[in-house]
Amino acid sequence: MSSIVVMGVAGCGKSSLASAVAAVLGWPLIEGDEFHAAANVAKMRAGTPLTDADRAGWLDTLGTELQRHPAGALLTCSALKRSYRERLRAALPGLRFVHLELSRAEARRRVAQRAGGHYFKAELVDSxxxxxxxxxxxxGVLTIDATLPREALVDQVIAWNQETRA
Incomplete structure (x- = not known):
């Protein structure tokens, strides 16, 4: 069985989709944001984009977390660069990705509306x-429109998972 990374820019709905799909599949949910080093969180709170070097240890940690769930897991991770996705694939061969696509304007709007003072600031969306x-x-990548209703997104991911399950 192969795990799935729900990826995309901030505000695309990674957490809500991954949570819903994990519930349907009975898989654990790994929230990638929970594994950022304190220094990375501080940078983002200050409005400073992370570098490849900042993300390296985080990606390695996420790969280790995926390996802990051989029966499958849902991971939320921006996975913005191909090298980041390859690093995760190296940790777990057969790893698949669901890319939630949306416009820059919609991502900015969604991040600005987040409740609870999330550390990721709207001004970081452009980066x-x-x-x-x-x-x-x-x-192993499914790209879907992040502006569709959550139920439609979940249905697409579940159908794709059934078709592509290894």
Whole structure:
């Protein structure tokens, strides 16, 4: 069985979709944001984008977390660059990705409306779009419109999972 990473820029709905799909599949949910080092969280709170070096240890930790769930898990992770996705794939061969796509304007709007003072600031959305390397054409990737109703997104992911399950 292969785990799934729900990926995309901030505000695309990774957490809500992954949580819903995990509940249907009976898989554990791994919230990638919970594994950021304190220094990374402090940088984001200050409005400073993370670098590849900042993300390296985080990605390794997420790979280790995925390995702890051989029966499958749902991971939320921006996975913005192909090298980040390859690093996760190296930790868990056969790993699949659901890319939630949305416009820059919609991502900014959603992040600005977040409740609870999330550490990721709306002004960081642009930096995510600047480094985003689309996963179009990569094997094991489903790209879906993040603006669809959650139920429709869940249905798409569940159907795709059944079709592509290894």
């Amino acid at each position: 995510q779009f600047e480094i985003l390397e689309s996963p179009h054409g990569e094997a």
